[in-house]
Amino acid sequence: xxxxxxxxxxxSSPTLDTTSKLTKAGTESALSKVTSNGTTTTGNDDxxxxxxxxxxxxxxHPPTFKPVPALDSAEVLSQSCTxxxxxxxxxxxxxxxxxxxxxxxxALSLMPTASVLHYATECFEGMKAYRGADGKVRLFxxxxxxxxxxxxxxxxxxxAFSTHEFLKCLQRFVGVEARRWLPVDEKDDERxxxxxxxxxxxxxxxxxxxxxxxxxxxxAVLFPRLDEPRxxxxxxxxxxxxxANGHAVGATPRPSTGMRLLASQHDIxxxxxxxxxNAKVGANYGxxxxxxxxxxxxxxxQILWLFGDECFVTEAGGSNFFVLWINExxxxxxxxxxxxxxxxxxxxxxxxxxxxxxxxxxxxxxERKFTMDEVVRAADxxxxxxxxxxxxxxxxxxxxxxxxxxxxxxxPLGKGxxxxxxxxxxxxxxxxxxxxxxxxWGVVVEEL
Amino acid sequence: xxxxxxxxxxxSSPTLDTTSKLTKAGTESALSKVTSNGTTTTGNDDxxxxxxxxxxxxxxHPPTFKPVPALDSAEVLSQSCTxxxxxxxxxxxxxxxxxxxxxxxxALSLMPTASVLHYATECFEGMKAYRGADGKVRLFxxxxxxxxxxxxxxxxxxxAFSTHEFLKCLQRFVGVEARRWLPVDEKDDERxxxxxxxxxxxxxxxxxxxxxxxxxxxxAVLFPRLDEPRxxxxxxxxxxxxxANGHAVGATPRPSTGMRLLASQHDIxxxxxxxxxNAKVGANYGxxxxxxxxxxxxxxxQILWLFGDECFVTEAGGSNFFVLWINExxxxxxxxxxxxxxxxxxxxxxxxxxxxxxxxxxxxxxERKFTMDEVVRAADxxxxxxxxxxxxxxxxxxxxxxxxxxxxxxxPLGKGxxxxxxxxxxxxxxxxxxxxxxxxWGVVVEEL
Numbered sequence: 001x002x003x004x005x006x007x008x009x010x011x012s013s014p015t016l017d018t019t020s021k022l023t024k025a026g027t028e029s030a031l032s033k034v035t036s037n038g039t040t041t042t043g044n045d046d047x048x049x050x051x052x053x054x055x056x057x058x059x060x061h062p063p064t065f066k067p068v069p070a071l072d073s074a075e076v077l078s079q080s081c082t083x084x085x086x087x088x089x090x091x092x093x094x095x096x097x098x099x100x101x102x103x104x105x106x107a108l109s110l111m112p113t114a115s116v117l118h119y120a121t122e123c124f125e126g127m128k129a130y131r132g133a134d135g136k137v138r139l140f141x142x143x144x145x146x147x148x149x150x151x152x153x154x155x156x157x158x159x160a161f162s163t164h165e166f167l168k169c170l171q172r173f174v175g176v177e178a179r180r181w182l183p184v185d186e187k188d189d190e191r192x193x194x195x196x197x198x199x200x201x202x203x204x205x206x207x208x209x210x211x212x213x214x215x216x217x218x219x220a221v222l223f224p225r226l227d228e229p230r231x232x233x234x235x236x237x238x239x240x241x242x243x244a245n246g247h248a249v250g251a252t253p254r255p256s257t258g259m260r261l262l263a264s265q266h267d268i269x270x271x272x273x274x275x276x277x278n279a280k281v282g283a284n285y286g287x288x289x290x291x292x293x294x295x296x297x298x299x300x301x302q303i304l305w306l307f308g309d310e311c312f313v314t315e316a317g318g319s320n321f322f323v324l325w326i327n328e329x330x331x332x333x334x335x336x337x338x339x340x341x342x343x344x345x346x347x348x349x350x351x352x353x354x355x356x357x358x359x360x361x362x363x364x365x366x367e368r369k370f371t372m373d374e375v376v377r378a379a380d381x382x383x384x385x386x387x388x389x390x391x392x393x394x395x396x397x398x399x400x401x402x403x404x405x406x407x408x409x410x411x412p413l414g415k416g417x418x419x420x421x422x423x424x425x426x427x428x429x430x431x432x433x434x435x436x437x438x439x440x441w442g443v444v445v446e447e448l
Numbered sequence: 449x450x451x452x453x454x455x456x457x458x459x460s461s462p463t464l465d466t467t468s469k470l471t472k473a474g475t476e477s478a479l480s481k482v483t484s485n486g487t488t489t490t491g492n493d494d495x496x497x498x499x500x501x502x503x504x505x506x507x508x509h510p511p512t513f514k515p516v517p518a519l520d521s522a523e524v525l526s527q528s529c530t531x532x533x534x535x536x537x538x539x540x541x542x543x544x545x546x547x548x549x550x551x552x553x554x555a556l557s558l559m560p561t562a563s564v565l566h567y568a569t570e571c572f573e574g575m576k577a578y579r580g581a582d583g584k585v586r587l588f589x590x591x592x593x594x595x596x597x598x599x600x601x602x603x604x605x606x607x608a609f610s611t612h613e614f615l616k617c618l619q620r621f622v623g624v625e626a627r628r629w630l631p632v633d634e635k636d637d638e639r640x641x642x643x644x645x646x647x648x649x650x651x652x653x654x655x656x657x658x659x660x661x662x663x664x665x666x667x668a669v670l671f672p673r674l675d676e677p678r679x680x681x682x683x684x685x686x687x688x689x690x691x692a693n694g695h696a697v698g699a700t701p702r703p704s705t706g707m708r709l710l711a712s713q714h715d716i717x718x719x720x721x722x723x724x725x726n727a728k729v730g731a732n733y734g735x736x737x738x739x740x741x742x743x744x745x746x747x748x749x750q751i752l753w754l755f756g757d758e759c760f761v762t763e764a765g766g767s768n769f770f771v772l773w774i775n776e777x778x779x780x781x782x783x784x785x786x787x788x789x790x791x792x793x794x795x796x797x798x799x800x801x802x803x804x805x806x807x808x809x810x811x812x813x814x815e816r817k818f819t820m821d822e823v824v825r826a827a828d829x830x831x832x833x834x835x836x837x838x839x840x841x842x843x844x845x846x847x848x849x850x851x852x853x854x855x856x857x858x859x860p861l862g863k864g865x866x867x868x869x870x871x872x873x874x875x876x877x878x879x880x881x882x883x884x885x886x887x888x889w890g891v892v893v894e895e896l
Contacts, residue, residue: 080653086560107557108565112534112667117556117648120568120730121737157737196654200565201734205528206644206669208733208766210741219560221654269722274715276735282568283731285656286649287724289569289605293658318656 049096052089052161052216054168059176059448061085062104068181069222071188076222083181083193087173087218090202091159094212100169102176105219111204115211121201122282123152126392127348128192129174129220129445131182132435137174138442140433142167144348148280149197155279157210158199166216170197173218175448181220190434194223194393223393258400258413259389261316262300263372264291265405270305270315270343277314277343284345285318292317302389304402307343311372311404314343319389319397320350323375324363324421326383331364334421338367349390352441353425363421372404379409387411388422396426497544500537500609500664502616507624507896509533510552516629517670519636524670531629531641535621535666538650539607542660548617550624553667559652563659569649570730571600574840575796576640577622577668577893579630580883585622586890588881590615592796596728597645603727605658606647614664618645621666623896629668638882642671642841671841706848706861707837709764710748711820712739713853718753718763718791725762725791732793733766740765750837752850755791759820759852762791767837767845768798771823772811772869774831779812782869786815797838800889801873811869820852827857835859836870844874 065084075081082105089100115121125145130138146163154160174195181193197218201211264270268291270284271277277284288303295303302317314337315321327333334357337344358365378384387399400414413419432439513532523529530553537548563569573593578586594611602608622643629641645666649659712718716739718732719725725732736751743751750765762785763769775781782805785792806813826832835847848862861867880887 078653079655080561082561105560107559109555110558111555112553112646112665113528113530113644113669115734116565116730117570117646118572118644118730119733119737120570121734122565122568124566155738156734157741194654196561196566198560198565205526206642206671207527208737208740210737217560221561223654267722269720272717272720272723274717275720275723281735282566283735285567286563286569286604287729287731289567289656289658290603292656293605 052097052165056099115201127195152279261304262295263404316389319391324386500613504547563649575643600727709752710743711852764837767839772834
């Protein structure tokens with residue numbers, strides 16, 4: 001596939017846009033430009049630049065390959081164990097996307113003035129590649145991650161790209177890494193690597209402006225199983241031998257009962273309508289760490305992010321949040337916060353849970369705003385059945401209890417009962433991810 | 449000064465904090481720990497680590513020095529012209545602050561997993577060093593920047609440091625650069641360099657967690673005079689020869705009447721209560737670029753950020769915003785948004801304007817929430833006198849007009865009248881910065 005070039009569609013130009021919807025107009029215009037014709041244009045009317053082109057991708061191997069550590073090793077628990085290669089693709093406003101390169105994993109060189117280091121011009125995706133029971137490697141609904149990656153990039157003023165070509169790059173990268181990092185292992189039929197597509201603005205100029213140079217890269221990391229604390233060794237040991245290395249948040253020792261959540265206070269808010277809570281941009285994460293650190297210091301795993309005087313329930317740490325309850329009309333209902341106002345990340349796991357449960361039809365499914373008061377009332381009245389986080393990193397993580405301003409809201413799981421509903425969904429999703437059932441959501445990757 | 453070490457004050461530990469104020473408690477605890485005894489402690493109760501120590505700073509010069517370009521050159525206009533050196537200081541959770549180094553300016557090496565590239569764990573300051581009429585080099589109220597830098601670092605979970613030692617590092621760096629980059633020049637008695645203290649999280653681990661490694665650095669950039677468009681050459685010429693290099697936002701050609709503002713739409717906000725708008729963290733900037741780019745495309749210089757259904761007036765681009773009007777009681781009044789709810793950056797220029805005008809006593813000074821409707825009504829009734837942005841980069845920038853959802857609110861400056869009040873404040877501040885009057889706000893730097 002050769003780089004395509006089209007003349008600019010002036011009718012969709014944001015510079016000529018006279019509507020009043022500043023952000024939406026800009027975002028949608030940028031999205032439509034790239035998805036309709038597979039090319040990108042610059043802010044300068046006269047220049048047409050190259051789109052991302054997976055067919056140009058080169059591969060260079062490192063002189064020696066790393067040993068693949070055990071999944072319960074300190075290195076894996078620290079979430080710092082990367083694989084042998086990385087994929088990079090450089091973009092400039094003048095020339096567009098350059099040829100992607102799969103090359104030995106290593107440091108990036110950035111000037112101290114690089115936009116990403118000052119203005120958080122960065123976005124990422126979280127995905128996994130799974131070695132299936134049938135020996136095949138699969139991605140799970142990667143088209144959804146690709147579309148969200150584009151949406152996040154556009155929101156943070158990074159360049160657009162063809163999601164089709166991005167997916168081809170991603171598959172190529174996974175194809176290169178799979179044989180060593182996702183070995184066929186009879187004792188462990190549920191191996192995965194975590195994939196982190198990232199885009200950063202690299203232009204070395206301090207002006208607060210749309211970046212003129214960017215780098216897309218994809219790396220893979222061996223992750224511990226954050227959803228299965230029972231499989232993990234006590235993390236203290238890992239920490240003690242680990243010195244200054246990062247110790248994974250998810251690997252904190254905790255009882256095996258489930259995730260413990262601390263509801264956020266009114267003085268810290270993760271996202272706001274008109275903000276960027278629905279984009280996977282760095283700006284959503286750094287500012288949340290201070291609250292998360294305090295949750296952890298108080299013995300909780302994650303913050304349950306509330307919003308507004310009404311204490312609307314939004315997200316649990318970096319995951320979407322679901323409650324299964326008997327609603328006030330006596331129906332069994334699965335509820336989660338809606339996407340409408342832009343404060344909730346459109347999680348791939350979230351969408352998949354909704355799709356699966358709706359298809360099954362045994363439980364009512366609702367996406368609407370709901371409050372902590374409703375959750376507390378359901379608990380008081382014995383109607384609270386289960387709660388769980390849903391996301392790529394923590395997968396389906398059942399909740400044992402929520403501390404909400406002096407109250408402990410305990411789910412049946414926290415009282416020693418199970419989380420049958422959540423675990424059922426998890427098994428169903430795993431069956432797709434690991435190829436135990438054939439499903440269009442499981443996309444097989446060709447190994448190289 | 450040797451690195452100091454104290455045992456941990458358990459009474460102020462956030463881990464033992466049982467109050468409900470999640471963020472404030474954590475921030476204030478961290479701040480009090482560092483400011484009261486000049487040392488820092490880690491999250492681990494048993495470890496005491498080294499504080500920043502300017503006395504350990506080493507200096508290494510580059511083999512050759514760069515030529516200093518003319519202030520109207522394309523390189524300066526692009527806001528990418530850095531000086532010969534940079535100051536860096538590394539921090540680890542295990543060891544604390546390592547010895548600062550002043551060394552040749554050059555690229556940073558970061559692993560692709562570095563926290564700053566994913567989670568926006570970054571903050572910065574904007575300051576200037578001025579070559580005075582008396583030949584001396586001055587900083588302007590640097591203690592305020594140092595305190596804000598610490599506050600921003602703490603808000604984004606980066607390490608604390610002694611502001612006193614930071615200021616000594618900064619002065620040492622400026623002292624090294626001043627002779628070449630702030631030459632005594634009889635033809636130009638108002639030379640400055642822009643200083644950018646920065647802190648980034650460098651730990652190579654993908655866990656969403658408080659960073660365990662960080663880098664503080666200080667760089668200096670030759671900036672064009674963003675507040676004085678008349679001094680600038682037409683920027684189109686610079687752009688044409690400048691190719692892919694960053695073209696400075698502030699250098700966009702514009703009429704010499706003043707800054708033109710486009711009021712933000714309801715679907716995009718800069719900051720919110722419980723967010724981080726009062727911290728100088730990257731997360732406030734990247735998400736604003738999309739709106740700013742559209743403002744520029746529509747012929748405006750900056751976004752005037754509004755908040756809420758009431759359309760409260762908050763900030764103008766990266767500057768604080770002031771209005772001078774005759775209030776509804778017939779008094780001449782200077783008004784700006786208050787700091788109370790955490791959405792407004794506590795600007796050093798903002799504070800200085802307030803201090804100066806309060807000391808003068810000729811105009812009433814008010815910090816309160818005010819709305820676009822109030823501004824529109826004042827314009828309709830002929831009570832609107834001046835508007836101006838106030839900040840380090842743009843300094844005091846008088847506003848000619850604001851476009852607010854179909855309405856053009858034109859200040860007298862935009863009708864060809866002056867902005868005498870704003871220009872008077874600017875002259876007064878300049879007199880301090882350039883040492884034409886001796887004032888405690890102007891801190892002389894010793895040249896090396």
